[in-house]
Structure formats: structure tokens, C-alpha cells
Amino acid sequence: MADALILPIGLVTAGLVAARLGVLTIAAWQQAAYRREQDQLTLEVMRERIAEAKKRRNENSLAWNGYRKFVVHRKVVEAEGVCSFYLVAHDHKSLPVYKPGQYLTFRLSIPGRDKPVIRCYSLSDCPRSDHYRVSIKRVGSPPDAPSAPPGLVSNYFHEQVTEGDILDVQAPRGHFFLETEHERPAVLIAGGVGVTPLLSMVNSIVAARSQREVFFFYGVRNGREHAFREVLNRVVAQHPNIRLVVAYSRPNQEDEKQEGRDYHHVGRVDVQLIKSYLQATNYQFYLCGPPTMMETLNKQLTRWGVAEQDIHSEAFGPATVSKAFTPPQAVAGGVSDQASTTTITFAKSGKTCVWKNAAGNLLDLAEANGVRIDSGCRAGNCGTCVVAVKSGQIQYVTEHGAELEEGTCLTCIAAPQGNVVLDA
Numbered sequence: 001m002a003d004a005l006i007l008p009i010g011l012v013t014a015g016l017v018a019a020r021l022g023v024l025t026i027a028a029w030q031q032a033a034y035r036r037e038q039d040q041l042t043l044e045v046m047r048e049r050i051a052e053a054k055k056r057r058n059e060n061s062l063a064w065n066g067y068r069k070f071v072v073h074r075k076v077v078e079a080e081g082v083c084s085f086y087l088v089a090h091d092h093k094s095l096p097v098y099k100p101g102q103y104l105t106f107r108l109s110i111p112g113r114d115k116p117v118i119r120c121y122s123l124s125d126c127p128r129s130d131h132y133r134v135s136i137k138r139v140g141s142p143p144d145a146p147s148a149p150p151g152l153v154s155n156y157f158h159e160q161v162t163e164g165d166i167l168d169v170q171a172p173r174g175h176f177f178l179e180t181e182h183e184r185p186a187v188l189i190a191g192g193v194g195v196t197p198l199l200s201m202v203n204s205i206v207a208a209r210s211q212r213e214v215f216f217f218y219g220v221r222n223g224r225e226h227a228f229r230e231v232l233n234r235v236v237a238q239h240p241n242i243r244l245v246v247a248y249s250r251p252n253q254e255d256e257k258q259e260g261r262d263y264h265h266v267g268r269v270d271v272q273l274i275k276s277y278l279q280a281t282n283y284q285f286y287l288c289g290p291p292t293m294m295e296t297l298n299k300q301l302t303r304w305g306v307a308e309q310d311i312h313s314e315a316f317g318p319a320t321v322s323k324a325f326t327p328p329q330a331v332a333g334g335v336s337d338q339a340s341t342t343t344i345t346f347a348k349s350g351k352t353c354v355w356k357n358a359a360g361n362l363l364d365l366a367e368a369n370g371v372r373i374d375s376g377c378r379a380g381n382c383g384t385c386v387v388a389v390k391s392g393q394i395q396y397v398t399e400h401g402a403e404l405e406e407g408t409c410l411t412c413i414a415a416p417q418g419n420v421v422l423d424a
């Protein structure tokens with residue numbers, strides 16, 4: 001009887017042991033598979049980093065110093081008063097891969113001008129190795145000074161520059177670019193021709209087949225000035241991760257039928273409009289547009305709770321968005337406007353002037369006092385207004401795109417911190 005029981009118990013025990021062994025083997029196999037998967041992922045991340053580093057090294061080695069000759073390959077009208085220029089290198093060599101949002105600096109010899117004129121224009125497409133593209137808006141006389149001459153370089157581009165012309169161009173640069181290392185949702189906000197660097201960003205996201213969530217707010221006056229309409233509509237139709245919101249501030253009669261198709265709102269792009277589309281503030285914001293729009297939006301976004309480091313902006317004209325700026329009177333050792341004793345000496349011209357915050361920057365102060373300093377972008381980007389600082393300290397009202405040697409300063413975006421002597 002006992003013997004009869006021992007056999008089944010033995011069999012059951014052996015079965016249990018076998019099952020346990022089986023479970024342990026499967027677990028060990030799963031663990032090994034998991035480790036292999038993890039190792040594979042780590043390897044892929046490493047490979048990506050190496051490829052990225054190689055790409056960066058390659059990009060740097062392709063960039064050039066000073067000016068390089070480019071041929072205008074195509075000139076295309078994008079909207080009323082906006083023209084694109086496709087540029088190929090005169091030497092036909094490969095072009096550096098710039099960061100979406102960066103700009104080119106042009107040096108133009110314009111008939112009737114004693115010196116070359118410098119201007120910056122943002123790259124308006126995703127990076128390509130065979131050509132660059134910039135898109136330029138013709139600038140008229142200011143409404144409050146209708147007798148002033150219209151914009152020099154933008155009109156020169158529109159009227160004089162034609163296919164086959166050769167232009168002097170500096171390598172792409174600038175600190176306003178889309179961070180592509182991560183996939184954080186992005187909000188792109190464009191006003192008028194400020195669309196150019198943001199178009200480069202959105203085209204780069206598309207070219208990288210990224211699934212990054214993007215909200216693109218684009219404000220223009222009306223349908224006639226609505227540049228890149230077809231290309232943006234196509235992008236949105238093919239990429240559900242990209243949402244486009246167009247606002248016309250002054251739609252024409254013929255625009256009215258297109259509401260809901262070409263544009264979605266009447267009015268300006270402001271924080272109320274943005275809030276009605278976004279659930280939260282944790283986006284990276286990229287802004288480019290007229291000074292008033294940028295100033296207003298910057299303040300509104302900060303008030304809404306967007307972290308300062310998440311707001312990136314580009315000024316096309318004199319720097320107006322000065323997040324980093326501490327007025328001189330607030331700086332230790334600084335002085336107030338009321339009793340300003342800060343002096344700026346222009347050593348070569350033999351002039352000493354009292355600094356007032358209202359002067360804005362050292363370039364404006366120099367010009368107001370008849371001291372000649374060459375200038376181009378007046379936004380810290382082209383490097384034309386650079387002068388040597390003989391003594392004293394300066395601070396910048398905004399980040400500069402142009403590279404600088406030690407002991408020099410970009411006067412168009414500089415304010416003094418105490419007395420300064422400039423070599424001008």
C-alpha cells in the first residue's frame with residue numbers, strides 16, 4: 001500500500017521540480033533577452049551619439065571664414081513683396097549643414113554707396129548640401145516718415161538682383177535655432193516675414209520624419225501677403241503632428257470667402273489665441289516677428305507661466321526683446337539717468353559723452369554724437385559695428401550671433417557698466 005503511494009508522490013515531486021526548473025529557465029531566458037535588448041538599445045544610442053558627433057565635426061569642417069561667393073540660381077515670388085533667392089556655391093562644393101533658424105550675412109556693393117552694405121537674412125528652408133534659400137520682404141518707408149528712402153537692401157534684392165548674379169555671403173550662424181536633440185513639443189510663432197526661420201524649423205522636422213508635436217501660429221495682414229501658403233498647407237495635410245493656425249489681421253474682401261481654409265482667425269496672434277489651442281505651458285516657444293508683436297508675446301507668455309528659458313526669439317531689426325538686459329542703474333556701481341556720471345569716450349574721434357539709458361546702445365550714442373561706426377543688422381548678428389574696448393566694462397542687451405574677439409564689443413547691442421573708452 002505504502003509502496004503504491006510512493007510512486008505517484010515521487011512522480012508529482014519530479015513534475016513539480018521539472019515545472020519549477022522550466023519556470024526558472026524561462027525567467028532566465030527572458031532576463032537574458034531583456035539584457036540583450038537593453039545592450040542593443042545602449043549600443044544604438046552610442047552609435048547615434050557617435051554619428052551626431054561625426055556630423056557636427058563634418059559640419060564645422062565645411063563652414064568657411066569670411067565671405068564666400070554664391071550664385072543666385074533662382075528667384076521666386078512667394079507673396080506680394082516677398083521673394084525667395086536660391087543660392088548655390090560658386091565653387092560648387094558642398095555646403096555646411098546649418099541649424100534650422102540660423103541666418104546668412106550678405107555684403108553688397110550697391111551703386112552710389114561708398115562702402116559695402118551688410119544685412120542678415122534667415123535661411124528659409126531645411127538644410128540641403130547643394131543650395132541655400134533666403135526669402136526677403138521688400139521694406140517700404142516707415143508710415144511716420146513717408147518721405148524717407150525705402151529699405152535699401154531689400155529693395156535692391158527685389159529690383160536689381162537677378163538669376164546668375166554673384167553675392168558675397170558669410171557662413172550660417174545664429175543662436176536662434178530649433179533644438180533637435182530632443183523631441184519636446186514646439187510652438188512656432190511667426191509674424192509677417194518672421195516666418196522664414198520658423199519655416200526652416202518646420203521643414204527640418206518634416207525632413208527628419210520626426211513625430212514631434214508642433215503648433216505653428218502664423219500672423220499676416222491678408223491673403224496677398226500670406227507667403228508659403230501652399231507649402232505649409234501641404235505639410236499640415238501630410239503630418240498630423242503639425243498643426244497650423246493662421247491669423248489675418250486685416251483680411252481683404254476677397255479673403256473673406258477663404259476663412260477656415262487659408263486662415264482660421266481674424267486678428268493678431270496673441271496669448272489668448274495660443275491658449276485656446278494649448279492645454280499647458282510646457283512647450284518650447286520660438287518667436288520671430290515685428291518688434292511690437294515679439295515684445296507683447298514675450299511678456300504675455302512669461303505672465304502665463306512659460307519658463308524664460310523656453311522662450312526663444314529672433315529680432316530682425318534693432319534688438320527690442322531684451323530678456324537678459326539689466327539696465328545700467330541696476331548694476332552694482334552703475335548710475336541712474338537722473339544723475340548720470342557714466343562717460344563714454346570715443347578715443348579716435350576725441351569725444352566724450354555722458355551715457356543715458358535712453359541712448360539705447362553705444363552705436364546709437366556714437367551716431368547721435370557724430371561718431372562714425374559702420375553698422376549692418378543693428379541686432380548683434382553681422383559683426384559690422386565691432387570696435388575695440390580700450391578700457392571699462394560693457395554688457396549686452398541681447399545675445400549676439402556674431403563671433404567676437406576678446407577686448408572688442410558689438411556696439412549695436414552694448415551698454416556700459418561704468419565709464420568706457422572705445423577705439424572709435
Ligand SMILES: Cc1cc2nc3c(=O)[nH]c(=O)nc-3n(C[C@H](O)[C@H](O)[C@H](O)COP(=O)(O)OP(=O)(O)OC[C@H]3O[C@@H](n4cnc5c(N)ncnc54)[C@H](O)[C@@H]3O)c2cc1C
Nearest residue numbers: 120121122136137141148149150151152153154196316377
Ligand atoms: C538675424 C536677422 C535675420 C533676418 N532675416 C530676414 C528675413 O529672413 N527676411 C527679411 O525680409 N528680412 C530679414 N531680416 C531683416 C533684414 O536684415 C533687413 O533689416 C531688412 O531687409 C531691411 O533692410 P533694408 O536695407 O531694406 O532697409 P534699411 O535701409 O535698413 O531701412 C530700414 C527702414 O528704415 C527706413 N529709413 C531709411 N532711411 C531713413 C531715414 N533717413 N529716416 C527715417 N527712416 C529711414 C527705411 O524706409 C526702412 O523702413 C533679418 C534681420 C536679422 C538681423
Ligand code: FES
Nearest residue numbers: 376378383385412
Ligand atoms: S550692426 Fe550687426 S552686429 Fe552690430
